[in-house]
Amino acid sequence: MQTHTHWTKVPKSAHGASAAIGNFDGVHLGHCAVIDIARQHGPLGIVTFEPHPRDYFAPHSKPFRIMNVESKKNRLEKIGVEQLFQLPFDGQLASKTPEEFAREIIVEGLGLSHVVVGADFCFGKGRTGTAQDLVRFGEDMGFGVTIAPLLKTETGISSSSAIREALTDGRMSHAKEMLGHWHRIEGAVNHGDKRGRDLGFPTANMSIDGLHAPKFGVYAVFVDVLTGSHQGSYQGAASLGVKPTFGANVPCLESYIFDFEGDLYGEHLSVAFVEFLRGEEKFNDLDDLITQMHADCDKARRILSNEI
Structure with a gap:
C-alpha cells in the first residue's frame, strides 16, 4: 500500500484510483461496505484525514478514537487498499468550499476516477457539502460518485459511536459484530515499573493515549507481535486501567503473554480484546492480587481455547 500525505504531492502514477472517502475510525463493517463498492470501480484507494477533523476543531475534547493511525493503516492494508491518501486536516483544508474540495483535491490533486461516500457524508467549509452535492460535482468535473447506504447489523446500524458504546460497556462480542474483527490496540511496548515481573507476571506495557478506552478491567486477549525476533500470535490476559492497587493515575494497557520468554521493549504489538x-479492583494484599491473577489467566486460557 502506498501512502500519500498531501494532495499536492501525489504522483501521476497514483492517479485513477477509485476511493472511499471518510475518517474510517475503527474500519468497521459499515466502512468496509463503502470500501467494497469503491473496489469495484478501479484501483482501490482511501481518502482520510489526519488529524481527525474532530481533533482539529476540538483539540481538548475527551479521547474518542477507536484506532490510532498505525492500527488503521495496518487494517486498511490488510483489506487490500492500494493507495492511502492521508490528507492533513488543517486550516487550509478546512477553509475550502465544497466545490474547491471537489476540484482542487479530488480532481486536480488526487486524480480520482470514482469516489464512494456514505449517505450521511458532509464536506467542505462548515460541512456544507452533502453527498448529493458531490454527485453534481462529479457530473460537472468528470468523476463517478456512488452513495453507499448505511449498513445495519442484527443489533442496529454499524457505526463508530455504537462501537464506542459497546467498548465502554465491555461488550467485546457486540463490538466485534460491528467491527467485523476483534477490537485491537496497537503500538510500541514501553518500559513500565516492572512490578508485574516481581509478581511473576511480566507484562508488555502500551500507551492508550488519544484512544477511546474500553471498560477498565481485565480481558482475555490475543497478542500479535508485529516486529522483532518474536513475531507471531500468542494468547494472554491484559489489564487496562490505572492500576489502583499501586496508586497509578495514567491509564495504560498491560498484557501478560502466556508461555512467553523474551524482551519486547520497543517492539510493536497488536492486542485483540476477546x-x-x-473490572478493576484495589487489592490490599499482594498475595490476594497474585491469586486473582492466576484465576484470571486460567479463565482467559479457557475462553481463548474456544476461539482458535
Missing part, C-alpha cells in the same frame, strides 16, 4: 473478565 472477552471482558472483570
Whole structure:
C-alpha cells in the first residue's frame, strides 16, 4: 500500500484510483461496505484525514478514537487498499468550499476516477457539502460518485459511536459484530515499573493515549507481535486501567503473554480484546492480587481455547 500525505504531492502514477472517502475510525463493517463498492470501480484507494477533523476543531475534547493511525493503516492494508491518501486536516483544508474540495483535491490533486461516500457524508467549509452535492460535482468535473447506504447489523446500524458504546460497556462480542474483527490496540511496548515481573507476571506495557478506552478491567486477549525476533500470535490476559492497587493515575494497557520468554521493549504489538473478565479492583494484599491473577489467566486460557 502506498501512502500519500498531501494532495499536492501525489504522483501521476497514483492517479485513477477509485476511493472511499471518510475518517474510517475503527474500519468497521459499515466502512468496509463503502470500501467494497469503491473496489469495484478501479484501483482501490482511501481518502482520510489526519488529524481527525474532530481533533482539529476540538483539540481538548475527551479521547474518542477507536484506532490510532498505525492500527488503521495496518487494517486498511490488510483489506487490500492500494493507495492511502492521508490528507492533513488543517486550516487550509478546512477553509475550502465544497466545490474547491471537489476540484482542487479530488480532481486536480488526487486524480480520482470514482469516489464512494456514505449517505450521511458532509464536506467542505462548515460541512456544507452533502453527498448529493458531490454527485453534481462529479457530473460537472468528470468523476463517478456512488452513495453507499448505511449498513445495519442484527443489533442496529454499524457505526463508530455504537462501537464506542459497546467498548465502554465491555461488550467485546457486540463490538466485534460491528467491527467485523476483534477490537485491537496497537503500538510500541514501553518500559513500565516492572512490578508485574516481581509478581511473576511480566507484562508488555502500551500507551492508550488519544484512544477511546474500553471498560477498565481485565480481558482475555490475543497478542500479535508485529516486529522483532518474536513475531507471531500468542494468547494472554491484559489489564487496562490505572492500576489502583499501586496508586497509578495514567491509564495504560498491560498484557501478560502466556508461555512467553523474551524482551519486547520497543517492539510493536497488536492486542485483540476477546472477552471482558472483570473490572478493576484495589487489592490490599499482594498475595490476594497474585491469586486473582492466576484465576484470571486460567479463565482467559479457557475462553481463548474456544476461539482458535
